[in-house]
Amino acid sequence: MSRRGNRILVPQAKAGLEKFKAEIASELGLTNYESIDKGELTSRENGSVGGEMVKRMVQEYESKI
Secondary structure: OOOOOOOOOOHHHHHHHHHHHHHHHHHOOOOOOOOOOHHHOOHHHHHHHHHHHHHHHHHHHHHHO
């Protein structure tokens, strides 16, 4: 069984997602998130960024339907 992991389905979206991630991290008080060694952050800190991103993407989608 091959393991696919996270695949980039739309390569053009990568820069936008990275910018979005940095904005969310900044709002959560994690300055210079792009240059921080993510291994130095707690699971809670890293998870908060991803969780907030998903939350906002779902809210955006729901507002459009």
